Amino acid sequence: MEEIYDPAAVERTAQEYWNQRRTFEVREDNAREKYYCLSMFPYPSGRLHMGHVRNYTIGDVLARFMRMQGRNVLQPMGWDAFGLPAENAAMSNGVPPAKWTRQNIAYMRNQLKSLGFAIDWSRELATCDPSYYRWNQWLFLRMLEKGIAYRKTGVVNWDPVDQTVLANEQVIDGRGWRTGALIEKREIPMYYLNITRYADELLGALDDLPGWPERVKLMQANWIGRSEGCEIMFPYGPDTRAAMSADGALKVFTTRADTVFGVTFMAVAAEHPIALEAGKSNPELNDFIEECRRGSVMEADVATQEKKGMPTGLHVLHPFTGEPIEIWVANYVLMGYGEGAVMGVPAHDERDFEFALKHALPIVPVVLPESFPAEIAALRGRIEAERSAIDAAKAERIASLEREIAARSFDTHEWRSWYGDSGITLSSSEFSGLEFKVAVDAIAAALEKKGLGRKRIQYRLRDWGVSRQRYWGCPIPIVHCGECGDVPTPDEQLPVVLPEDLVPDGSGNPLAKTPAFYECTCPKCGKPARRETDTMDTFVDSSWYFLRYACADQSRAMVDERVDYWLPADQYIGGIEHAILHLLYSRFWTKVMRDLGLVKISEPFNNLLTQGMVLNDIYSYQPPDGRKRYFNPTDVTTRRDADGSEIHEVTTSDAGAIRVVHEGLGKMSKSENNGVDPEGLVARFGADTARLFTMFASPPEQTLAWSDEGVQGASRFIRRLWVAVYDHVSKGLPSKLDTGTLTPGQRDLRRSAHQALAKATDDIGRRRNFNTAIAAIMELLNTIGRFDDVSPQGRAVRHEALEIAVIVLAPITPHVGHALWQALGHETALVDERWREADKAALVQDAVEIVVQVNGKLRGRISVAVGADEATVREAAVGDEHVRKFVGDKPIRKVIVVPGKLVNIVV
RNA sequence: GCGAGAGUGGCGGAAUUGGUAGACGCGCUGGCCUUAGGAGCCAGUGGGGAAACCCGUGAGGGUUCGAGUCCCUCCUUUCGCACCA
Numbered sequence: 001m002e003e004i005y006d007p008a009a010v011e012r013t014a015q016e017y018w019n020q021r022r023t024f025e026v027r028e029d030n031a032r033e034k035y036y037c038l039s040m041f042p043y044p045s046g047r048l049h050m051g052h053v054r055n056y057t058i059g060d061v062l063a064r065f066m067r068m069q070g071r072n073v074l075q076p077m078g079w080d081a082f083g084l085p086a087e088n089a090a091m092s093n094g095v096p097p098a099k100w101t102r103q104n105i106a107y108m109r110n111q112l113k114s115l116g117f118a119i120d121w122s123r124e125l126a127t128c129d130p131s132y133y134r135w136n137q138w139l140f141l142r143m144l145e146k147g148i149a150y151r152k153t154g155v156v157n158w159d160p161v162d163q164t165v166l167a168n169e170q171v172i173d174g175r176g177w178r179t180g181a182l183i184e185k186r187e188i189p190m191y192y193l194n195i196t197r198y199a200d201e202l203l204g205a206l207d208d209l210p211g212w213p214e215r216v217k218l219m220q221a222n223w224i225g226r227s228e229g230c231e232i233m234f235p236y237g238p239d240t241r242a243a244m245s246a247d248g249a250l251k252v253f254t255t256r257a258d259t260v261f262g263v264t265f266m267a268v269a270a271e272h273p274i275a276l277e278a279g280k281s282n283p284e285l286n287d288f289i290e291e292c293r294r295g296s297v298m299e300a301d302v303a304t305q306e307k308k309g310m311p312t313g314l315h316v317l318h319p320f321t322g323e324p325i326e327i328w329v330a331n332y333v334l335m336g337y338g339e340g341a342v343m344g345v346p347a348h349d350e351r352d353f354e355f356a357l358k359h360a361l362p363i364v365p366v367v368l369p370e371s372f373p374a375e376i377a378a379l380r381g382r383i384e385a386e387r388s389a390i391d392a393a394k395a396e397r398i399a400s401l402e403r404e405i406a407a408r409s410f411d412t413h414e415w416r417s418w419y420g421d422s423g424i425t426l427s428s429s430e431f432s433g434l435e436f437k438v439a440v441d442a443i444a445a446a447l448e449k450k451g452l453g454r455k456r457i458q459y460r461l462r463d464w465g466v467s468r469q470r471y472w473g474c475p476i477p478i479v480h481c482g483e484c485g486d487v488p489t490p491d492e493q494l495p496v497v498l499p500e501d502l503v504p505d506g507s508g509n510p511l512a513k514t515p516a517f518y519e520c521t522c523p524k525c526g527k528p529a530r531r532e533t534d535t536m537d538t539f540v541d542s543s544w545y546f547l548r549y550a551c552a553d554q555s556r557a558m559v560d561e562r563v564d565y566w567l568p569a570d571q572y573i574g575g576i577e578h579a580i581l582h583l584l585y586s587r588f589w590t591k592v593m594r595d596l597g598l599v600k601i602s603e604p605f606n607n608l609l610t611q612g613m614v615l616n617d618i619y620s621y622q623p624p625d626g627r628k629r630y631f632n633p634t635d636v637t638t639r640r641d642a643d644g645s646e647i648h649e650v651t652t653s654d655a656g657a658i659r660v661v662h663e664g665l666g667k668m669s670k671s672e673n674n675g676v677d678p679e680g681l682v683a684r685f686g687a688d689t690a691r692l693f694t695m696f697a698s699p700p701e702q703t704l705a706w707s708d709e710g711v712q713g714a715s716r717f718i719r720r721l722w723v724a725v726y727d728h729v730s731k732g733l734p735s736k737l738d739t740g741t742l743t744p745g746q747r748d749l750r751r752s753a754h755q756a757l758a759k760a761t762d763d764i765g766r767r768r769n770f771n772t773a774i775a776a777i778m779e780l781l782n783t784i785g786r787f788d789d790v791s792p793q794g795r796a797v798r799h800e801a802l803e804i805a806v807i808v809l810a811p812i813t814p815h816v817g818h819a820l821w822q823a824l825g826h827e828t829a830l831v832d833e834r835w836r837e838a839d840k841a842a843l844v845q846d847a848v849e850i851v852v853q854v855n856g857k858l859r860g861r862i863s864v865a866v867g868a869d870e871a872t873v874r875e876a877a878v879g880d881e882h883v884r885k886f887v888g889d890k891p892i893r894k895v896i897v898v899p900g901k902l903v904n905i906v907v
Numbered sequence: 908g909c910g911a912g913a914g915u916g917g918c919g920g921a922a923u924u925g926g927u928a929g930a931c932g933c934g935c936u937g938g939c940c941u942u943a944g945g946a947g948c949c950a951g952u953g954g955g956g957a958a959a960c961c962c963g964u965g966a967g968g969g970u971u972c973g974a975g976u977c978c979c980u981c982c983u984u985u986c987g988c989a990c991c992a
């Protein structure tokens with residue numbers, strides 16, 4: 001063993017040892033309990049970033065920990081290799097996306113290997129390989145057969161200058177990122193997957209996922225958004241019938257059927273057929289519809305934009321009163337959601353209220369919220385008295401009382417939060433005086449009788465549009481034939497191979513300009529036909545890769561029986577940003593495969609850990625004229641001013657030393673130039689330091705703030721451990737530990753070591769709090785450092801304590817552990833070692849410190865024997881001199897004893 | 908706008924089930940060692956106070972013998988919002 005810790009040499013030796021023995025390649029073995037440790041696969045962007053390092057270190061710690069627990073551990077890795085960045089890179093440097101992507105994969109694979117992750121590389125996959133994506137195509141065809149995949153129109157962002165569809169990310173403030181042109185919405189035919197068919201199961205099965213964070217399950221539940229409500233038809237008025245040249249009704253969905261008597265307008269989307277029809281004869285309205293078509297399709301934009309509307313002049317009839325209600329076009333109603341139309345109830349919906357105020361529409365209160373002042377409740381009591389025997393005069397009195405309630409309880413100029421609450425209906429004809437649920441039931445029943453509505457369950461979740469008008473993705477296996485229509489590519493012609501030599505130029509999908517790709521013959525009739533040039537959403541690729549790892553070499557089927565051994569994954573680790581879409585799509589895809597008989601599981605991930613982002617300081621300089629510049633924190637020097645405030649400076653080649661502004665902490669990103677390159681970190685400190693710091697700096701689910709000093713602290717700790725082991729073994733290996741003959745000091749160290757072991761085991765195995773496990777070992781090393789007993793038994797106890805430190809750190813800093821384990825005299829490799837169990841006998845203590853409070857404030861400490869009864873503890877507490885000072889001669893009202901912890905004396 | 912989190916010393920964080928707030932690390936201060944220090948070792952370090960003590964977990968209220976932890980209102984901030992991955 002070397003006296004000086006040399007990370008590069010230590011890491012080379014350990015990695016060679018694992019590679020030569022293929023330590024992390026695993027086989028299915030029914031005799032052993034498996035552990036499938038899955039991390040979200042990376043997009044091959046070019047270089048690893050700190051988020052990757054954190055993600056895969058968390059996974060690696062768990063994988064290695066479980067291996068030491070004796071489990072058959074699978075930890076695979078692959079590449080989410082299709083997607084937009086490859087096309088952008090191609091546009092800026094002319095290299096085809098395939099070449100760029102494969103180069104990136106090769107580079108990043110080496111970076112991952114340098115970090116020493118316990119990955120089974122024999123199962124590596126890349127989604128851009130035909131051997132992978134052919135099964136996307138194959139399953140898509142199965143979904144078509146089952147009616148799960150279908151074609152309908154969808155709305156996309158259209159850049160009128162580049163004549164291309166843009167991703168939401170490529171739309172900045174309503175304009176195209178490259179052209180700056182105002183974006184339009186455009187409807188095009190697309191393929192959809194019927195995820196809403198699974199909405200109920202996706203929602204209900206969340207209860208079967210105890211290993212998922214509550215917040216993720218809540219977000220998914222809200223995203224699916226099950227609501228019980230009512231479909232209501234508003235029959236066309238004579239003017240609308242004439243305009244549409246047909247009878248008909250405007251259909252809406254509402255969860256508040258109890259407010260149907262408060263409807264004072266209808267709002268439809270700009271793309272709604274009634275709006276389009278009305279626009280034909282009304283140039284002003286037509287302009288407004290055009291205006292609505294501009295702007296992005298993003299929900300956040302739609303929700304925050306100014307609410308605008310315009311009347312169509314057309315009417316529908318109220319389903320109960322028959323009164324005409326005017327139809328408006330509103331920019332906050334979207335064609336893609338529900339029916340593309342809503343009923344406007346300004347008195348009980350905030351958005352409708354705002355709309356009504358702006359356009360001077362009537363506001364008619366028809367619900368009295370339950371939480372209402374007594375005087376108004378009294379008025380309601382009088383209504384109930386009148387209602388018992390109705391005649392014309394009484395009906396008028398009721399109506400007048402209801403108007404009085406409405407006048408007193410509603411200010412129609414200002415929205416109050418409780419206007420939207422449910423309560424008792426009023427001014428609602430025969431449905432007045434009913435509680436929310438009763439009112440909804442009665443109104444739904446009456447509507448159903450008239451054929452104008454019914455109760456229905458609706459989901460917020462929409463079907464998944466998977467068509468992308470882009471090149472670098474999995475081709476959709478469809479042929480469009482003039483005679484036969486849309487014809488699925490026969491299975492034996494799969495995969496439909498994506499040509500890899502195209503270079504996009506930003507003006508639409510290059511596949512659509514490549515006859516060699518799209519010219520084909522119809523599989524049905526043999527006549528010339530056109531191949532579909534849309535590719536699949538990359539979320540398709542990532543919806544089942546975790547199944548394919550189980551059988552990555554299977555060329556004849558999508559999956560095989562090995563999936564039954566490995567799946568579901570015991571642990572899935574990835575960013576919280578995937579809490580909804582990726583995780584929901586993967587759950588859906590798994591259920592579809594189950595229903596096709598391909599897998600036996602219903603849920604793919606048993607436990608989920610959502611890791612926080614990696615942050616770093618952001619430093620910027622805003623020149624008086626010109627663009628703001630960002631400086632990497634490594635280039636910034638910080639000193640203190642005379643008054644103690646910090647000054648941050650950067651020396652630039654062009655402007656010399658300039659003072660920069662510290663903007664605080666932000667996610668590591670290119671745009672803010674605050675990234676830390678893992679490669680440089682490994683070169684300077686070694687992989688173990690990088691791993692140790694990322695695990696120590698914060699618990700996995702929280703954000704991690706980067707700190708160069710913190711990294712040095714991690715490096716310092718590893719060196720201290722190295723020196724401690726070196727000093728110990730340089731005096732020779734100690735004799736055998738005899739636990740029966742230890743001195744009190746030796747027993748203390750031994751207790752500290754086993755306490756640290758017990759804590760770390762719980763922290764890693766149950767709580768997934770690696771930072772506190774590391775802290776426990778740091779504390780142990782401090783304790784070992786203070787222990788100066790060099791007797792044979794003293795050295796034996798120290799030896800055991802050092803072994804515990806090395807074993808607990810093995811999953812976190814495996815390379816240095818490998819070296820230290822050998823130094824401690826072992827022939828076996830640490831990676832094959834079993835985790836230790838804390839020795840209960842070593843943990844035993846004879847006395848325990850009890851805290852004494854007086855009126856909840858800490859006033860003293862007493863030491864009592866372990867297991868002392870309550871009366872003894874109480875007596876010792878009351879008798880404590882310091883405590884007596886605070887109790888004085890005041891009478892003791894109550895004494896609370898928390899065994900083993902604390903006594904609170906209330907005076 | 909809607910949905911979900913987070914907020915504790917100078918900094919990252921600890922406090923696991925409502926029971927000692929600040930473990931561990933960084934930084935800082937002082938000392939030792941060294942030709943030297945961006946190395947190492949030792950000591951100190953929430954604020955106020957001479958001390959006794961008092962104050963302190965984003966703000967304000969509440970429940971409790973006891974609240975960082977539970978409840979209500981508010982502020983700040985992060986993530987997601989369906990074509991970034």
